[in-house]
Amino acid sequence: MKLDVLHRVNKAQRAREAAIVVTDLSNGASRVVVEADGYAGDPLRDELAARFSSGASGRVADGRFFLTVHLPPPRLIVIGAVHISQALAPMAKLAGFDLTIIDPRTAFATPDRFPDVALLAQWPEEAIGGIGLDPFTGLAALTHDPKIDDGAIAAALRAGCFYVGALGSRKTHGRRLERLRAAGIDEASLARIRAPIGIAIGAQSPAEIAVAILAEVIAALRGRGAATKEAAA
Numbered sequence: 001m002k003l004d005v006l007h008r009v010n011k012a013q014r015a016r017e018a019a020i021v022v023t024d025l026s027n028g029a030s031r032v033v034v035e036a037d038g039y040a041g042d043p044l045r046d047e048l049a050a051r052f053s054s055g056a057s058g059r060v061a062d063g064r065f066f067l068t069v070h071l072p073p074p075r076l077i078v079i080g081a082v083h084i085s086q087a088l089a090p091m092a093k094l095a096g097f098d099l100t101i102i103d104p105r106t107a108f109a110t111p112d113r114f115p116d117v118a119l120l121a122q123w124p125e126e127a128i129g130g131i132g133l134d135p136f137t138g139l140a141a142l143t144h145d146p147k148i149d150d151g152a153i154a155a156a157l158r159a160g161c162f163y164v165g166a167l168g169s170r171k172t173h174g175r176r177l178e179r180l181r182a183a184g185i186d187e188a189s190l191a192r193i194r195a196p197i198g199i200a201i202g203a204q205s206p207a208e209i210a211v212a213i214l215a216e217v218i219a220a221l222r223g224r225g226a227a228t229k230e231a232a233a
Contacts, residue, residue, distance in 0.1 A: 005021060017036045018052050018072065023067075025066055026064060047067065074096065076139075077139045077152075081113060084210050085210075100127075102122060134160070162224055176195070197216070
């Protein structure tokens with residue numbers, strides 16, 4: 001890899017931005033496409049969108065180019081050290097997510113309940129300020145407490161997180177939307193909230209709800225490329 005290409009890839013990785021090295025196999029020339037910079041005019045835009053979504057490196061269909069994909073490790077921030085979170089934590093880690101659980105309620109956010117999990121007994125606004133949010137971070141708000149959930153949801157929407165989900169019935173979510181509108185969140189952003197959270201599998205127990213949430217998170221992560229392609233059209 002040429003030095004300038006390596007530097008650009010490293011810069012993207014430090015910024016937690018997705019990048020693809022496009023190598024022309026006929027002459028060895030390489031260039032870097034950074035997702036955040038846009039690629040609407042790129043002749044390989046459809047292939048790039050698919051690779052940004054899947055994360056898979058490989059040759060394009062005609063065999064001329066090889067695309068080497070560099071994606072930031074996906075993160076999942078869970079607001080609420082609740083029973084669903086206890087089931088979700090080990091599953092999310094197995095699926096490859098860097099998981100953090102945030103809950104200011106110290107009776108819930110204890111290492112005994114969440115062994116081997118990054119656990120922050122802080123208010124979400126404070127904790128998120130230290131962690132940072134980006135398009136490769138998902139957020140699941142599970143406390144049912146507006147004082148804890150709402151600020152985190154608003155921050156995730158403003159940061160363009162790939163997934164924002166919130167626990168609660170449609171009625172509860174309606175009231176949540178009213179509060180977020182009052183806080184200045186626009187309608188397009190509000191429409192991105194997955195609520196009631198999780199795919200519809202009839203989940204009842206905390207473990208089943210956790211499965212539904214994780215499936216929805218993975219689908220949102222792998223659907224990023226399609227959304228980028230549509231936005232670039």
